[in-house]
Amino acid sequence: MKFVITGVRRGIGRLVAERLIADGHQVYGVLRPGSTADDLDLAGSVHADLAEPGSLPAATSDLTRSIDRLDGLVHSAGIIGRTLLAENSPADMQAIFDVNVLAGAELVRCLLPQLRHAAGTVVLVNSTSGLSAGPPLSAYGTSKYALRGYAEALRAEEPRLRVTSIFPSRTATDMQRELRAIEQGEFVAEDYLRPSTVADLIIQALLLPDDAVLTDVVVRPRARPRS
Ligand SMILES: NC(=O)c1ccc[n+]([C@@H]2O[C@H](COP(=O)([O-])OP(=O)(O)OC[C@H]3O[C@@H](n4cnc5c(N)ncnc54)[C@H](OP(=O)(O)O)[C@@H]3O)[C@@H](O)[C@H]2O)c1
Numbered sequence: 001m002k003f004v005i006t007g008v009r010r011g012i013g014r015l016v017a018e019r020l021i022a023d024g025h026q027v028y029g030v031l032r033p034g035s036t037a038d039d040l041d042l043a044g045s046v047h048a049d050l051a052e053p054g055s056l057p058a059a060t061s062d063l064t065r066s067i068d069r070l071d072g073l074v075h076s077a078g079i080i081g082r083t084l085l086a087e088n089s090p091a092d093m094q095a096i097f098d099v100n101v102l103a104g105a106e107l108v109r110c111l112l113p114q115l116r117h118a119a120g121t122v123v124l125v126n127s128t129s130g131l132s133a134g135p136p137l138s139a140y141g142t143s144k145y146a147l148r149g150y151a152e153a154l155r156a157e158e159p160r161l162r163v164t165s166i167f168p169s170r171t172a173t174d175m176q177r178e179l180r181a182i183e184q185g186e187f188v189a190e191d192y193l194r195p196s197t198v199a200d201l202i203i204q205a206l207l208l209p210d211d212a213v214l215t216d217v218v219v220r221p222r223a224r225p226r227s
Contacts, residue, residue, distance in 0.1 A: 002043070002070050002118075003206065004063070004111060006030040006050060006077035006103070009037050011173035012125060013076030015199035017042070020206075028063060030077070030107070050077050050103035051095060060110040070114035072121045072206040075104030080178055081143075083136045093139055100143040105150055112158075121162040121206050121213075124151050125198075128169045128218065136182055155215070162213040164205040168198045169220040193221050 003020055007013030008029035017027045017040055026043035033047045044066070048059035081096035082088050088096075108115070108122055115122065130148045133141025148165055155163040170176055172189040180187040198219065205214040 001072070001207075002026045002028070002067055003072040003074065004028045004030065004046070004070060004107070005074045006107065007125075008040060008042070008076075009035060011076070011175060012168075012171065012195045012198050012202070013074065014040070015195050016074055016076065016202050019199060019203055028067075048103075050099045053098055053102040053106040056103065056106045056110050060107070064110060064114065067114055069118035070111055070120050071118045072123065073108060073111060073115060074123045074125065074202055074206070075107065076125045076202075077103065078125065078127075078175070080137060080140050080175060080182075082139055083182060085138045085142075088139045093142075096139050096143045097146065100140070101146045101150060104147065108154065116158070116160055119160050119162075119210070121164065121208075122151075122154065123164045123166060123202050123205050125202070126151070126165045126167045128167050128220065130165070131167055131218070137179070162205075162208070164202075164214045165216050166198070166201060166205065167216065167218040168193055171195050171198055190224065191221065193219060 005013050005017050008017045020027050021041050028044045029037055029042045030046045030048055032049055046059050046063055048055050079099045082092045104124055124147055126147050127144045129137050129141035130144030151163050151165040170192040172192040173195050176192055177187050201217055
């Protein structure tokens, strides 16, 4: 099967790509211009800065010419950006929305004929911040609420597609390191979800039998037993 994934160089997106490739699927990765993922056996790459969603029609044109069906698209790339609403100018806010929301939406739009043809699955990697927004990730949470709304609207508009929103809580990746630095707290990987667990859930959504759709998946770390 064929999949397009954003954020394949690091974190959750990378693990999804690794696992799909290991299972024999063809994965097309979206990478920043000039960036490579040499150690990933990608079927192809789309080079695009997701902070510029308007660049995606041109960036995806080779891909859309070369494939006529797409089984799944995962928008995993995301940024925290500036934290508090009081610190965010419209331009700052736009920068967060560009990567977290508009790039995913534009990628879906560019690949819609291929997704429709395959009755494909779109997985939007949201966050528990998309269920309950507030400091210190106020602007990020606002963008994730928008992504949740986008997922619902896409599901209603494109009944042939499956649309999944996944809402992970804290996950042990570079993004969580960045957040812990903002919070001036220690990074304790064992307190957070493993990125491989989130990747597994995304793959389940992509490969679910065709009679069903996982619409909204909320995943949080389970309490660690006290020693
Ligand atoms: N980690 C958490 O605690 C957590 C919790 C809930 C939800 N999430 C969500 O999970 C998703 C994946 O996060 P992660 O933890 O895997 O993050 P990560 O380790 O920080 O990786 C982020 C990925 O996004 C890519 N990216 C960011 N800006 C980009 C741009 N302008 N153009 C192209 N690619 C760009 C990065 O590419 P480069 O490698 O080139 O920089 C990287 O591959 C995000 O949507 C995030 O909001 C994360």
